[in-house]
Amino acid sequence: MSDEYADAAAAVTALVAGRAGDWDLAGLIPEPLLRELGATGRLCATVPAEYGGPGWSSLAGGQFTAHVGSLCSSLRSVMTSQGMAAWTVERLGTAAQRRAYLPRLTSGELAAVGFSEPLAGSDLSAIGTTIRSEGGMLVVDGHKVWVTAAHYADLLVVFGRYGEGAAAVVIPADAPGVRVRRVADPMGCRAAGHAEVILEGVRLPADHLLGGDGLSLPLLVTTALAYGRISVAWGCVGILRGCLAAVASHVVSRRQFGEPLASHQLVARHVAELYVAEQTATRACEHASRCWDEGTPDMVGATVLAKHVGAVQAARGAATAVQVMASAGAQDGHVVARAHRDAKLMEIIEGSNEMCELMLAQHALATLEGS
Amino acid sequence: MTVSPQSTIQQELVDFLHSRTKKVWEEDTDLFASGGLSSLFAMEIVVHLEKTYDVSVRGKDLRLDNFRTVTSMATLVRRLQGAGDAGE
Numbered sequence: 001m002s003d004e005y006a007d008a009a010a011a012v013t014a015l016v017a018g019r020a021g022d023w024d025l026a027g028l029i030p031e032p033l034l035r036e037l038g039a040t041g042r043l044c045a046t047v048p049a050e051y052g053g054p055g056w057s058s059l060a061g062g063q064f065t066a067h068v069g070s071l072c073s074s075l076r077s078v079m080t081s082q083g084m085a086a087w088t089v090e091r092l093g094t095a096a097q098r099r100a101y102l103p104r105l106t107s108g109e110l111a112a113v114g115f116s117e118p119l120a121g122s123d124l125s126a127i128g129t130t131i132r133s134e135g136g137m138l139v140v141d142g143h144k145v146w147v148t149a150a151h152y153a154d155l156l157v158v159f160g161r162y163g164e165g166a167a168a169v170v171i172p173a174d175a176p177g178v179r180v181r182r183v184a185d186p187m188g189c190r191a192a193g194h195a196e197v198i199l200e201g202v203r204l205p206a207d208h209l210l211g212g213d214g215l216s217l218p219l220l221v222t223t224a225l226a227y228g229r230i231s232v233a234w235g236c237v238g239i240l241r242g243c244l245a246a247v248a249s250h251v252v253s254r255r256q257f258g259e260p261l262a263s264h265q266l267v268a269r270h271v272a273e274l275y276v277a278e279q280t281a282t283r284a285c286e287h288a289s290r291c292w293d294e295g296t297p298d299m300v301g302a303t304v305l306a307k308h309v310g311a312v313q314a315a316r317g318a319a320t321a322v323q324v325m326a327s328a329g330a331q332d333g334h335v336v337a338r339a340h341r342d343a344k345l346m347e348i349i350e351g352s353n354e355m356c357e358l359m360l361a362q363h364a365l366a367t368l369e370g371s
Numbered sequence: 372m373t374v375s376p377q378s379t380i381q382q383e384l385v386d387f388l389h390s391r392t393k394k395v396w397e398e399d400t401d402l403f404a405s406g407g408l409s410s411l412f413a414m415e416i417v418v419h420l421e422k423t424y425d426v427s428v429r430g431k432d433l434r435l436d437n438f439r440t441v442t443s444m445a446t447l448v449r450r451l452q453g454a455g456d457a458g459e
Contacts, residue, residue, distance in 0.1 A: 033373060046379070068435070074443075091429060091430070091433075092430040092433070094429075096419050146396070161448055165434070175426060179388040206373060209436065210430060211430045211431060212431035213431070213434065214434050214436070215431070215433050215434055216410070216413070216428075216433065216434060216435035218413075218432050219410050219413050219414065219417075219438075220433060221410075221434060222410045222411060222413070223414060223417075223433065226414065228449050294422075294423040295416035295418060296418065296422065297391070297418045297422070298415075299418060300412075300414045300415045301411070304411070318456065331400070350452035359409075359411055362409055362411070363409075363411060363412075366391075366392055366408065366412060367391060367392065367393070368393070
């Protein structure tokens with residue numbers, strides 16, 4: 001495993017080749033590069049080998065996610081989407097659907113997952129997208145917004161109402177009735193291909209439905225988002241590692257008042273804060289991933305905790321990194337400038353800070369009440 | 372696969388719920404009725420059932436009705452133990 005991980009990390013470093021800043025400025029990652037990485041299966045590295053995936057543990061996949069996140073949060077966001085799409089198929093799909101879709105997601109096709117709508121952000125119970133059966137076919141109507149990676153995607157996994165409950169559907173992005181429009185100038189993860197997806201009378205064969213009758217929308221969404229959250233959490237570790245590396249090299253080489261910046265105590269404190277942030281986020285992610293790998297029920301709360309700790313630490317740490325780098329990092333495209341914008345989005349995506357706090361409070365009260 | 376007795380599963384689930392929530396739940400109490408448990412906790416239960424009973428709770432079984440009471444969860448587990456892969 002360790003060799004395989006080191007090879008994968010070196011390969012993706014070579015693939016990115018220091019171009020993350022250019023992608024940030026252009027708002028695009030070259031699509032052939034995404035497909036090349038996708039064809040190695042490493043955009044969704046926890047997919048089991050029987051479906052053509054690398055079959056990595058959550059911990060190994062997480063370390064790889066952090067590595068990609070340290071290079072380019074836009075690329076890491078595309079990974080998160082691909083992994084969440086694969087996970088949704090794995091959890092909600094039948095064995096036949098897993099065999100049909102997972103090998104496509106590990107061989108170069110790209111996927112995105114649609115939750116949010118104009119009137120349903122944090123409150124996903126307000127989802128208005130509908131999936132209905134009509135003459136042996138499925139018909140999907142709805143409007144999804146901020147669908148990460150949708151600009152690049154071949155397959156869109158979309159959550160909607162179905163009968164008395166909810167379901168997800170797999171929609172080819174080129175199906176009639178599907179329109180994908182890129183979000184103009186997103187503030188962070190600018191090259192992640194965020195788009196709105198408009199679905200008007202999209203007709204699909206019945207076997208594109210993941211799940212079945214009467215499923216619980218909150219349970220489906222919670223299941224899918226669990227993967228997104230652990231992936232974002234590791235991505236935040238990556239943001240912090242990218243910042244720490246830039247800051248560490250800057251403070252020993254840059255001299256002011258006759259000595260390296262690192263010798264100034266107020267700067268040294270910033271370095272310490274950044275290190276604490278990176279270590280804290282790493283420990284929270286390691287714990288959550290171990291829970292995933294052991295299949296313990298603690299994974300659910302630990303994942304929300306890791307996401308929240310990661311996002312808050314990354315946002316604070318990136319701001320600190322910009323402060324230390326000052327004019328050397330204050331230009332769009334620079335690793336700490338990207339980190340500052342990207343990390344702020346991590347406090348919003350996959351459950352805002354406030355939603356995470358509500359869940360953590362509820363979790364704490366449910367486990368402690370009456371004890 | 373061996374199918375566990377309903378009463379054994381139910382007792383274990385009552386113990387599990389007590390250990391996680393510090394409350395005593397009757398076998399037919401609706402766990403998710405008002406003032407009950409969250410969808411986050413529903414997912415914890417799914418993971419617990421998978422780990423403890425070596426079953427896989429997938430797609431069409433993710434109905435809240437299956438997790439509403441201790442009795443309904445035990446029934447689900449027994450069905451999955453008898454039926455093999457729930458995803459088929």
